[in-house]
Amino acid sequence: MTTNKRTDGRNFDELRKMEAKVGVVSSANGSAMFKIGNTTAIAVVRGPKKLHPKFLQNPETGRLRCFYNMVSFSGSGDRVRPGPSRRTKEINLVMENALAPAIDLSRFPGSSVDVFVNLIQTDAGTRCAAITAAAMALADAGFEMRDLVTAVAAGLVEDQVLVDLNYDEDSHEMGVDIPIAMMPNEDKITLLQLDGRVKKEKLNEAIELARSACKKIYKVQRAALVERYE
């Protein structure tokens, strides 16, 4: 790449425009909307409630369950087929694991806390937007958390390290997508996914870039939570 700007005119370390709002679904315990560029996630928290089937219950702590869903009109071309798929199952698992270190459900043994995330518009980075929205919704519901969780996708396009990839970059044939979630105050990474080939130095560079991007997203998250009650 010879230019020093991206296809949409951003710098390599620049995030897309963000917007966050808490308490968007009034019937829920906690809810939040997080929008980054054209990716919009709405997260709703239900529970704690008794977990069924019973064998899934953990008598020592509550269980966090995530339900990721892309709305049928959310894509930019074909209708997104509803229902569980291999991909959503993976993302559910990944979200649970990314949020689990932050949240403490030991006060609710045998229960489940369900987080439903719907994406009404997508332009890459959906799992990161979903995690970011889910963390806000969980905090809004009043759960005890060590920290919020913030996620962003770092990546490589033709050996150039980027942050917050859009769909064109994400689907680039020479591109690598690295979703990273972290607890910003703890400065600990809770999710790091990578498929593709990448050099060690480039990976470290991408992680550092994502780390500073997460701090920027955290500011938006925090402001939205405070704003709700001011």
Added chain:
Amino acid sequence: MGELFFEERNIVVPGDKLAMGMDYLPAGGAFRDGECIRSKVLGILGINGRVLKVIPLKSQYRPRPNDMVIGKITDMTNSVWFAKIDSFRDGVLTVREVPEYIGDGDDLSQYYNFGDYVLAKVLNVNSTNAGLTMKGPGLRKLSGGRIIEVNSAKVPRVIGKAGSMISAIKEKTGCRVIVGQNGLVWIQGEPEHEFVAVEAIKLINEKGHLQGLTELVSEFIDKKMKNVSKKETEEKPKVEEKQVTQEKKSDKDDEEEQPKRRAVGRKASKKVAKRSKK
């Protein structure tokens, strides 16, 4: 002395660094992480000397022994009722814990039927259930009136210091109000007044974290009640114009109206009982 990053009554979110240094101590809603004290919940910071606590803005109800809760009967077996108490634990009420004598093989729905609301006390809590009792002063089935929900973190705000808020609502609206620890509130009174009380409690649920809440709510109720009484006085003169005797009659009607309404409620619940028996 260590460094404090927030002021009293600031809103803090989970993970926020509240203070640095070992001089400060964490209380509820805060925890120590190495050198600093951090917040665990979304809430309002309270500073009491060296002790930092975070008062949560929302929370989930966890039943504890001796809590007075309002439950909705959702299921029953030969000897137990199950009540939904807005928690991840079900409320369980056994026949031994009700004041009525229940004979062998009696139909339990005669006493507490599906959908009935009861005011009960939590006896004990185990891993899956919360044992309830109906034996105790004031514990009973709640017939008539209406039920609304508030967040359990707002229950202390609805009650107020030494019951100041709840008694203000009762006094100003003339309604009977019972607040369960689980966040269910039962209100009964004149329909219009009931409505004002509901609005007031909803206001507390939304604005409960603000300072000067008592004044805000009492102002709100006064304003609403003025409208209600205006409506009532507007209606009354019409009757006066016709005949004095009729007015007396209508007053009587008013008196009678309430018991009637209750009776209707009872009948209706009996009907439901019959239907469910069939």
